[in-house]
Amino acid sequence: MKSKAWYKKQLKRKPVQITRYTVQAVFLLFSLYIGLQFYQFYEHFVTNGKTPFVERPSAVEGFLPISALVALKVWLTSGDFDVIHPAGLVLLSFFVGAGLLLRKSFCSWICPVGTANELIAWVGRKIFKKNFDMPMWLVWLLTPIKYVLLLFLIGMVIQMDIFSAKSFLVDNYNKVSDVKMLLLFLNISGFTLKFLIVIFILSLLFRNFWCRFLCPYGAIIGLGSIFRMTKIVRNDDSCTDCEMCTKVCPQRLKVHKMEKVTSLNCSACISCVEACPIKDTLNMTVARKKVNKWFVPVTFFVFFFLVIGVAIITGHWNTIITYEEWKQLIPDARYIGH
Template identity: 40%
Template sequence: MFTRLKKHVSFRHVVQSLFAIIVMYIGITFVIFINQVAGNSLTKLSRPAGVEGFLPISALVGLKAWIATGNFDPIHPAGLVILLTAIIVSLFLKRSFCSWICPIGTLSEGLAKIGKVVFGRNYTITKGLDYFLRSLKYLILVFFVTIIFFGMSGADAAAFVQTPYNMVSDIQMLRFFQHLSVFGITVIGLLVLLSLLYENFWCRYLCPYGGLLGLVSLLSPFKVTRNQTTCIQCGRCTKSCPSQILVEQAERVWSPECTGCLNCVQQCPVKNTLTFTVSKRQRRSLSPRSIAIGLLVMWTLFIAIAKWTGHWETSMTMEMYRALFTR
């Protein structure tokens, strides 16, 4: 029974499930906290700092302000810590944040699996259109980076961090989803449908966060490596790749689209033909278990350091939240 369970549950799925549970806890706790702010609840729960992981634009502005002024964002410090941790992880373990941790990535993956059941398959987009669509997330990334890092001075970024708009951006995000307009429902519904039909549609074509981490991951020493001598060209690696990378044709997978999910490595029928290594000559490969442990240790360590140094919890008080909430 244990062997049968092991075949269906991978280390990656365990890590994904763990972070999905954490995100759900953060969401529920944040809703309760906002009810406290509004005076509709007598419970006393602290604001979960992890909610700032859903404020990537604020984190980018905070990063700009920190680089320019040396002052770490006091309003949404956890958002900046999460962004920096995701970048550091990508420097070492490719875009593993996307395939192992990101709740949107987990949701997108789940929708693709449902799509396979409902429609019998996931569809693919023609090569030319695929290249064009993939460029969209980089264009969105360039747009935000240009505006924030080149269009704003350090003083402007630091001032934005302290604006009432930024202070309650987490509340605005919650209100957006609680009171979706017809347009919002239509856009989200369309994205869900496309994710059912096309595997990882949002992550592959539209997520600027993934685009940033993909570019950073080019510097990662670890890459999927193929032993050309023992490869039998069965094509199972390419077929299993959610990013549609032609793994069977590559000696080393350099593509920024590689998320380090290791689907290809696990699907390869010939032992040690596909490995996640530092170089072609190195025999020792990182296993899924090693990556799972590494990711959990890194995230726990960086959050612990942030808490210890006072760079995790917001400086905003309940009184400040209530004053801004009424406005």
């Protein structure tokens, strides 16, 4: 059991990481709460009102990336903001936009799947005493997968004409897409279960396997890093090649060998900066200017809550679907689209 003094020492040495782990835990618990609340909302309708009505949490739309992508296309091409799943459009737009300046901060700070991946990797280290590294040829072979998945999704959306895109948004299938997502886990198929087990095992062995190689959501957010506005810069003159930066990197980047960390996989978690024992050897820079290590997370959360607040105030957060419409749609949700 770690002593209180040990935790105080860690907080002093790595305040950003301790804060990040705390924030990750909060958002993971919040996501579970959202899931429970949405299930109670669903139960009310499938039991014909025998269970108490619970307000539908709009934040659940953050788990509907395809619907949000179509909504983003419609918004950018016609100016019409989605009224069916507006919160999904708000969240996707913010995360992609924030990626231009703040890299994949979403992935390292609030994504529940990313947090689960890090927890699984931690369990793997407890079992096997370490997470294993893949040979570089295999990393190169697996890395394109998430971008291929992303291109498939984007291509599917781009080829839709504006009329088809608008029709999709108001179609009953899209209206109950969140319910269908819930049903996927409530009635999990053998294939889905096997897939999840395989991903779990791989994540035990190889840190952040899902995030590094398979997640298209992270891939689209990471595309903003192409512009290299934000990066980690290593001072080769003061570097001692201790490799502490590489050891702590969740994305398994070879930070100690890089002059500048510009990889699309970098999630701006600041782990490497805080792990470095030599002051000013690793620094975060924005537009080529050195910034405090708190700059990225603080900026991310200020704009995150600001954007959500503005969306709520301006009526761009909650769906226009009424109770009566839910009452008609939800009981037959599993059959819609078949």
